[in-house]
Amino acid sequence: MTDWTQHLAAFGPVAIAFGAAIEGQTSVVAGGIMAREQVLSPAVVVLAAALGSGIIDYLLFAMGRSFRHTRWVQKTTSGPAFGRALALIERYPSGFILSFRFIYGLRAAGPVAVGVSTISTRKFAILNAIGAAIWAGAFVALGYAFGPVVMSVLERAFAHAAPVAAGTAVIAVVVGVAVWRWRVGLARQRGAR
Structure with missing residues (x-):
């Protein structure tokens, strides 16, 4: 066990x-x-x-x-x-x-x-x-x-969980950096005025 x-x-x-x-x-x-x-x-x-x-x-x-x-x-x-x-x-x-x-x-x-x-x-x-x-x-x-039906569905879902989680994490980081850079750019524009 x-x-x-x-x-x-x-x-x-x-x-x-x-x-x-x-x-x-x-x-x-x-x-x-x-x-x-x-x-x-x-x-x-x-x-x-x-x-x-x-x-x-x-x-x-x-x-x-x-x-x-x-x-x-x-x-x-x-x-x-x-x-x-x-x-x-x-x-x-x-x-x-x-x-x-x-x-x-x-x-x-x-x-x-x-x-x-x-x-x-x-x-x-x-x-x-x-x-x-x-x-x-x-x-x-x-x-x-x-x-058995539930377990087979869960096994199939978890078999793909690691790649999906990794892909989601990469996308979240890329989007987070893009949003952060966009906000920094807006702040600089406001400061320049």
């Missing part, structure tokens, strides 16, 4: 959990690719992603429940996504909790909306854990399934 893969194996689960909490799907799909490349166990990747997603969504739920009258919660509740979330919660409370991670625009507003609703904390906690596991499993599976 190279140093790079050792670092990924050591810190990958933490990065995946953090990415799942903050960013969402991209880090979880990347975790699936790491599982496909046998850097991490698929079970570890799913667990890390589910924990990251589940914890942040529970915290957002708790904020909605405990701080309903704060500026941040009121700002979140004033958006159009919040109104859609409340309508869905009223019609399909369990289904909404299990699926809001998959609905674009409801990732942050969804748990806050559940927090200001009348759904019990216990019900949310159980369904949130199940929903986080389903979501994590689905996106890890996508990364695992499409890992």
